[in-house]
Amino acid sequence: MGDAGVLIREWRQRRHFSQLELASRAEVSTRHLSWIETGRSRPTSAMVLRLCDHLEVPLREQNAVLLAAGHAPAHPEHGLGEAPMAELNTALETILAAHHPYPALVVDRRWELVAANDAAYGLLEGVDPAVLEPPINVIRLSIDPRGLAGRIINGAQWRAHLAARLRREYDATADPFLGALHDEVLAAGELDHLGVTAALVTPLELRAADGGVLSFVSTTTVFGTPREVTLSELAIEAFYPADAATRQALAATARA
Structure with missing residues (x-):
């Protein structure tokens, strides 16, 4: 659970967003986002995807955040020969x-x-x-x-x-x-x-x-x-x- 928050914080910092800016874009409270990033709150899969969408996190890395939060991956992955x-x-x-x-x-x-x-x-x-x-x-x-x-x-x-x-x-x-x-x-x-x-x-x-x-x-x-x-x-x-x-x-x- 805490790892998911760490990943979200890393992506937020990589995109040069403040907590206030990301919270405003994702329409969540700054307090809730802070709790997610520090591991005090476990984000739902919908919340993970919402935050990742605003942070433009690639699909492979979105799945990694979901797994870290205890959820199943949302995006399938197949080999080209499948x-x-x-x-x-x-x-x-x-x-x-x-x-x-x-x-x-x-x-x-x-x-x-x-x-x-x-x-x-x-x-x-x-x-x-x-x-x-x-x-x-x-x-x-x-x-x-x-x-x-x-x-x-x-x-x-x-x-x-x-x-x-x-x-x-x-x-x-x-x-x-x-x-x-x-x-x-x-x-x-x-x-x-x-x-x-x-x-x-x-x-x-x-x-x-x-x-x-x-x-x-x-x-x-x-x-x-x-x-x-x-x-x-x-x-x-x-x-x-x-x-x-x-x-x-x-x-x-x-x-x-």
């Missing part, structure tokens, strides 16, 4: 196929590769097979000299982009794995924060196998209003040509 996820897998396959000839991939909450289309796998030509042993972490793949790091032309700019994104994701989720991954990016080499700030969109400039340069801009897509843990943690990273030369090169590869 029957309830069949329609999700079909949707992901449809999205990836429709994006061809442009690269697209699906990653989980820790940036491990879930699926990719042929165009994305085509960018991995020449990568050390040892780096491609599953599970493949996409962030590590992009900063590893045996992976894509040696072919990323704007490496300092791209690393700064990755570091900023990982910092935001760590702040949002409190996942220590993401914090450690952020530190790995910092240790991988110089960061060009000014280059990221000056650009309208941070491109990924990649040297192709034939010596040409492929330039991409990326978008991230997540499922709207997910209530299942695995689904809430998936992201589709789609890459689009940033210039005509890249568009033509990808079209030519698709025709071949």
Whole structure:
């Protein structure tokens, strides 16, 4: 019971809310919230979910708070290979196929590769097979000299982009794995924060196998209003040509 209060307080502080602000948003008394945080009052499951909703606590961590308060998890979690996820897998396959000839991939909450289309796998030509042993972490793949790091032309700019994104994701989720991954990016080499700030969109400039340069801009897509843990943690990273030369090169590869 006390552990649930500690978790709620940690999330409140992470979101930079005072007790008064959170109590006002959740429409509870400051005294009751204080009692919950100190373990003097056991919150109902509805109260836990209400507080977590206002604190934007991820679904996985909401379940952890519920368990700490002595309640059953509210959000189901399934493996991608389980029957309830069949329609999700079909949707992901449809999205990836429709994006061809442009690269697209699906990653989980820790940036491990879930699926990719042929165009994305085509960018991995020449990568050390040892780096491609599953599970493949996409962030590590992009900063590893045996992976894509040696072919990323704007490496300092791209690393700064990755570091900023990982910092935001760590702040949002409190996942220590993401914090450690952020530190790995910092240790991988110089960061060009000014280059990221000056650009309208941070491109990924990649040297192709034939010596040409492929330039991409990326978008991230997540499922709207997910209530299942695995689904809430998936992201589709789609890459689009940033210039005509890249568009033509990808079209030519698709025709071949």
